[in-house]
Amino acid sequence: MAESQQPIKNRLAYTIADPYEWPITKLSADKELFLKEVIEKTEASIFERMHNAQLLHDELKGILYKEKNRLTKQHWKSDKPEESIFWSEIKKKILETDKIENEEEKYKKDKKLMHKILKHYAHEIVANFDPKTHKITRKILPWVFSRLMNASPGNRLRFLWASRKTIYEKLKITGPIEQIRELSKKGTVIVVPTHFSNLDSPTIGFVLDSIGLPAFTYGAGINLFTVKFISKWMNDLGAYKLDRRKKNIPYLELLKSYSAVAIQRGAHSLFFPGGTRSKSGALEDKLKLGLLGTAIEAQRENLQKYTEESAKKVFIVPVVLNYHFVMEAESLVNQHLSIMGKEQFIYSKNNLSTSFKVIKLFFKFLTATPGMTVSFAEPMDVLGNEVDNDGNSINSVGQKVSIKDYFLLNEELNEDKQRESVYTRRLADKIAVKFHSSNTVLSSHLLAFAAFEIVKNQNKMLDIYELLRVPEDEISISKNDLKEAIEKIKLKLLELESDKKIKLSKQINDNTDSIIKHGLKNLGVYHSKLPLIKKDKHTITTQNIKLLYFYHNRLEGYKLDKLFA
Amino acid sequence: MTKLQETYGVIGAGSFGTAVANLLAENGRVLLYARSKKAIENIKNNTHRNQDIHENIEVTNDIESFCKQCNLIFPVIPSDSFRYMLDDFKPYLKASHILIHATKGLHVEHNLGEDVVLKKESVYTMSELILKNTGVVRVGCMAGPNLASELALKQPAATVIASQFNEVIDEGQKALKSTRLRVYGSNELRGVELAGVLKNYVAISAGIIAGIGYGENSKAMLITRGMAESIYIAKALGYNEKAFLGIAGVGDLIATCNSPKSRNNTVGRYLAEGKTLAEIKENMSEVAEGVKTVQIIHSLKNYGFKSPIADILYRIIFNDLSVENALEFLMRFPTSEDADYIS
Structure with a gap:
């Protein structure tokens, strides 16, 4: 489990040279059979739940009601015009079965109807993968990336002749990359990154390509599929569509089956287990379990279908993305505060709802960002065990173990949903721990944390909501206090680092003055109101305390605030 | 003797361990692990700790063969020896085993004394100790008003099996229940352990x-x-x-x-x-x-x-x-x- 501490310097060669040999390409070529399997799996699960005509018929009516509502009251640009025709037909059919008195016949008709709906959903969700689109994208993107990242504002001319290799100077990719590459040849890799920004998806996509892994399949909000050519482009790159407005059980079951079957078929997948972006700016510790559970399910089904030697193994790889600057920080933290309740924070709605806006933002971000780090954690199996370079599982007491054992009851491999739900929670906990241990402290995070703790201490009587309403011009942090605080935190951080509970960026080893200087230069620099700014020679203040809070939260969960209690 | 499908394991032949073995013996074959020669001798002679030994109980001190034969194991030993027992069993325990302990005690990694200040993280219940020191994941505990002497007299009683895993509760219930023991279930493993x-x-x-x-x-x-x-x-x-x-x-x-x-x-x-x-x-x-x-x-x-x-x-x-x-x-x-x- 050797870890390459040095960030990669160049793009690595693909582990499988021919894109036509990639699992995702094969899956795409076999799309109809794949969908058939997905639908059958979904049906098995929902008909077990809705085991009589009454239950199934009620569900169908419920779906129809919600879908009609969606089309009228929650209409999005991405909704296709033929959808209302489809649902009108379903309505007609439901009314017909309403009249059938024979329970058996009614159940049979309703099953057919459910099948039709599932098929409709499945074709909406399904991703494609076109090696040609991928090839073109792959040629263009790095060029765009490197040029944009070099062209800081006011330096537009460099845009033209910036050299390509500098991209990995700004985008630092670290972790056990060789091991991950090896494992991708032996089994199915599931990458689970932290989620702070809409830019995480394109960034992680680019990063995975940079380390030479075959393309991943991933879920993307259907709201991003508005502009036709972008929609096709995303779809051709392996994105499947998720519609968060659809909350009916069959739809959710279908998504889970989709993911489980794709994993079983060896398609490397990308989940954002935090669900939506972290609104508080803190690392996720309560992870969404739905899709994560499909990894465990897929692993068990592989073991049921094949012998242990030939069953594909599923590997989980947590990834932490660290930015000095999150473009959407302001609207995210406002949403966080309004969800937390207590205060009526008025905020402009986060309007990044279309793919075009996201791409625009992405370009802006790349030109603006002072750099970022992407740290891969050590891979695990679906039970959260460490794995060695050959993919063998090593349990918490250092024994080489067979994962089949975890699914055996009295020597028989069986399906037990409750057991798997406990395993899913355990896995989520392990991922959260890895998020914290792979988190890389940037100078700006340390600075923001120290500054916010000082402000908190200056206003001990206020709760967090009151604190965030203190007028910014009343806030003043002396440089000496800041230095003292940073030194105090740094000691604890070094301790955490030697316990492998966190990672520190290079700047943290500099002297305190340099950390402050580097942090101030980089912390959320492109916000119109800065989280921290020099007031005079000896004092620092904030122009937006909520932003300072957001960036400070990045170091939540390490009990560092106790240093100031 | 009817054909028995399951082999249940009990670790520890104290009075409660022996009582648990006798309860299990009504539903299957039981392997009782004992260390002392005297206990082994007693059990072979069918009386131990003032209890008759059920005919379905076999005594052993071979850990490897014990772990191979039993999927469901009940450790019933004092908390002071629990850790050492786990060290001995660790090489043979796998994730396919289910462990339901019946030890009402805690394990602490430090020495205890007047001025010692403990964090809750360094105090382990027995299930936590099993998870920390072996590769077993499906753990549970058995707790309740179960005085060994009364169980031996076949008086009616109730017990509770707690685990995060429903299958552990189910297996435990199947193994223990009889007309004189009502077996309840709970998902509050730590709560039940702490209450005990x-x-x-x-x-x-x-x-x-x-x-x-x-x-x-x-x-x-x-x-x-x-x-x-x-x-x-x-x-x-x-x-x-x-x-x-x-x-x-x-x-x-x-x-x-x-x-x-x-x-x-x-x-x-x-x-x-x-x-x-x-x-x-x-x-x-x-x-x-x-x-x-x-x-x-x-x-x-x-x-x-x-x-x-x-x-x-x-x-x-x-x-x-x-x-x-x-x-x-x-x-x-x-x-x-x-x-x-x-x-």
């Missing part, structure tokens, strides 16, 4: 009350307030009160506080006679879990719970406080709202 542990020191206190010669009023006061105190401690450590109101909580408390047969109760009686801990240790083959429990509670200093009964008991055992002074102190302790642990 915390009742130990209340039982010592009940022994003291009985030893002085006080009657039922005093004992009832002690039991209810002891339960309240246990709940305050559990809540401060992050658990809820549910398990304490069930079989493993109030059920076990009533049984142990009333039974002169219980080891904890006996310690209390000796203390009432003015014996010191060292003297008590001379009289008993194993020291009651409750002594260690009060020491641990004493060391969990930073969790802000009030535990007057445990505090006073600690001072009786370790600081030579006289029983009379202790009682006076307790009776003067300010009262709070009754049953304030239920919200």
Whole structure:
């Protein structure tokens, strides 16, 4: 489990040279059979739940009601015009079965109807993968990336002749990359990154390509599929569509089956287990379990279908993305505060709802960002065990173990949903721990944390909501206090680092003055109101305390605030 | 003899281990792991610890073959030896094993003493100890008012099996249930374990009350307030009160506080006679879990719970406080709202 501490310097060669040999390409070529399997799996699960005509018929009516509502009251640009025709037909059919008195016949008709709906959903969700689109994208993107990242504002001319290799100077990719590459040849890799920004998806996509892994399949909000050519482009790159407005059980079951079957078929997948972006700016510790559970399910089904030697193994790889600057920080933290309740924070709605806006933002971000780090954690199996370079599982007491054992009851491999739900929670906990241990402290995070703790201490009587309403011009942090605080935190951080509970960026080893200087230069620099700014020679203040809070939260969960209690 | 499908394992041939083995033997074949030659000899001769040995029980001291033959294993040994037992069994235990322990004690990695301050992270229940030291993941515990001597007499009783995994509860129920034992289930594993542990020191206190010669009023006061105190401690450590109101909580408390047969109760009686801990240790083959429990509670200093009964008991055992002074102190302790642990 050797870890390459040095960030990669160049793009690595693909582990499988021919894109036509990639699992995702094969899956795409076999799309109809794949969908058939997905639908059958979904049906098995929902008909077990809705085991009589009454239950199934009620569900169908419920779906129809919600879908009609969606089309009228929650209409999005991405909704296709033929959808209302489809649902009108379903309505007609439901009314017909309403009249059938024979329970058996009614159940049979309703099953057919459910099948039709599932098929409709499945074709909406399904991703494609076109090696040609991928090839073109792959040629263009790095060029765009490197040029944009070099062209800081006011330096537009460099845009033209910036050299390509500098991209990995700004985008630092670290972790056990060789091991991950090896494992991708032996089994199915599931990458689970932290989620702070809409830019995480394109960034992680680019990063995975940079380390030479075959393309991943991933879920993307259907709201991003508005502009036709972008929609096709995303779809051709392996994105499947998720519609968060659809909350009916069959739809959710279908998504889970989709993911489980794709994993079983060896398609490397990308989940954002935090669900939506972290609104508080803190690392996720309560992870969404739905899709994560499909990894465990897929692993068990592989073991049921094949012998242990030939069953594909599923590997989980947590990834932490660290930015000095999150473009959407302001609207995210406002949403966080309004969800937390207590205060009526008025905020402009986060309007990044279309793919075009996201791409625009992405370009802006790349030109603006002072750099970022992407740290891969050590891979695990679906039970959260460490794995060695050959993919063998090593349990918490250092024994080489067979994962089949975890699914055996009295020597028989069986399906037990409750057991798997406990395993899913355990896995989520392990991922959260890895998020914290792979988190890389940037100078700006340390600075923001120290500054916010000082402000908190200056206003001990206020709760967090009151604190965030203190007028910014009343806030003043002396440089000496800041230095003292940073030194105090740094000691604890070094301790955490030697316990492998966190990672520190290079700047943290500099002297305190340099950390402050580097942090101030980089912390959320492109916000119109800065989280921290020099007031005079000896004092620092904030122009937006909520932003300072957001960036400070990045170091939540390490009990560092106790240093100031 | 009918054909038996399952082989259940029991680790530890103390009186409770033997009783559990006898219960299991009604539903399957049982392998009983014992270390001492004398115990093995006794069991082979069909009487051990004043109990007849069921014909379905086989005794063994071969760990490897024991682990190969049993998928469902019940460790029933004192908390002080639990860790060492796990070290011995670790090489042969796999993730396919299910372990349901019946040990009402805690494990601490540090030495205990007057000035020791413990964090809750360094205090382990037996299930946590199993998870930490072996590759087993499916763990559970068995707890409740199960005095070995009464189980041996085949008197009716109830017990609870707690685990995060429903299959562990199901398997445990299948293995244990009979016309004389009702087996309940719970997903509150840590709560049930803690309820079983915390009742130990209340039982010592009940022994003291009985030893002085006080009657039922005093004992009832002690039991209810002891339960309240246990709940305050559990809540401060992050658990809820549910398990304490069930079989493993109030059920076990009533049984142990009333039974002169219980080891904890006996310690209390000796203390009432003015014996010191060292003297008590001379009289008993194993020291009651409750002594260690009060020491641990004493060391969990930073969790802000009030535990007057445990505090006073600690001072009786370790600081030579006289029983009379202790009682006076307790009776003067300010009262709070009754049953304030239920919200």
